[in-house]
Amino acid sequence: MKAIRLHAFGPPENLVLDELPDLGPAPGQVRIAVEASGVHLLDTAIRRGEPGPLPPPELPTVPGREVAGVVDVVGPDTDRSWLGRQVVAHLGAVPGGYAEQAVTEVDRLFAVPDHVTFPDAVAAVGTGRTALGVVELEPAGPDDVVLVPSAAGGLGWLLVQSALAAGARVVAAARGSRTEVLSELGAHLVVDYGEPGWDKRVRDELGGVTLVHDGVGGVVGRAALELLRPGGRLVMFGFSSGTPTEVTTADLVGRGISAGWSLGPRMAALPGGIPGLAARALDKVAAGEWRPLVTTFPLGEAARAHAALEGRRALGKVVLLAEHR
Structure with a gap:
């Protein structure tokens, strides 16, 4: 072979x-x-x-x-x-x-x-199993404004679809020419996080966000965190930038946001564990969801x-x- x-x-x-x-x-x-x-x-x-x-x-x-x-x-x-x-x-x-x-x-x-x-x-x-774990641990709802950095990646692409299906308003973010494909998803706002002022645009047009699915980390992840409204949620599942998003006690206490890492034991504890997530993700693909x-x-x-x-x-x-x- x-x-x-x-x-x-x-x-x-x-x-x-x-x-x-x-x-x-x-x-x-x-x-x-x-x-x-x-x-x-x-x-x-x-x-x-x-x-x-x-x-x-x-x-x-x-x-x-x-x-x-x-x-x-x-x-x-x-x-x-x-x-x-x-x-x-x-x-x-x-x-x-x-x-x-x-x-x-x-x-x-x-x-x-x-x-x-x-x-x-x-x-x-x-x-798919990772995306479903992120969604099941912190599901979006119709009252949410969801920001997905790296939305043109395999994981982010599915997270955007899930948030839209839940009735949330969605900000799909990517860098450079990768933003071009995001128009196919129907996100309410598409931004290039490689351009200065992308976060200001999100704040001006949507007043901030309530949920961030963060797999990028670093400067982008921190900017996404700063966009969270009081009581917002930051769900971290990676740091493709090379460094995790910096989260301080002042963020949690002073602004009332919640932040958590979704990979590992929390995801494995979901119904059926990791194999169950894979099976359900395959079902969603098979059903056209x-x-x-x-x-x-x-x-x-x-x-x-x-x-x-x-x-x-x-x-x-x-x-x-x-x-x-």
Whole structure:
């Protein structure tokens, strides 16, 4: 099989296409003929060798933890009804997604309906489950004004859709040319947070906001916090800028806002845990309630996909497609 391997930590060019032996599933496992592989911002940090929530892998390694395709082999003592079915899976802490084949345990599989594309299924099982966790922990309502920085990313795109469906007024924010795609979502206001005065525009036109879904952090996250009206809520789930949003005691006490980190134990404690979130996110995609935004690259161009994701040039969820497509 063909697979992308990382032989040394460093720049995107260190991701190379190799020929590896075919995989064989163990008892309780299946092999997936992979059609689509998800690329996550965490993958880029791992590639650079930076510390993070997962231990650094032994090299060489096949990155990636989100795959969709067709089960083509089942392991011993494994339910054979999975054979030939379209599935999507999050591989967990075990990498191996950037490849033509992947093996995983049966209990990690989700059936993919025929009308759902493999890239959309990949967007649901990873990014979608996180978006749904953010929404379920702090849902928007019809009285809310919601600000979503990085709305042109895979996660932000879904958060905007959720807030609009809840009847909230929504500010969709992105940087540069990425703002152009946001007009498709129907947000009440689209702003470029790379331009000076973007926050003043939000305040002038909407009088501030009541809820911020913050995955950017840094200067942008702090500006978003400052836009919160008294009693507003800041929900943090990442800091793509490199630093988390600074929150002080004066913000919490003096202005009466609430601020919390949504990833980790709080999200895992939701009904069904993380697998339950993935299942419900896939259901929303299948029902047409969510329309993921996806940018695709051929499997062999994983280096270009990483560079586009790191450079904030890719729109939505980045997905690698099998070369035979």
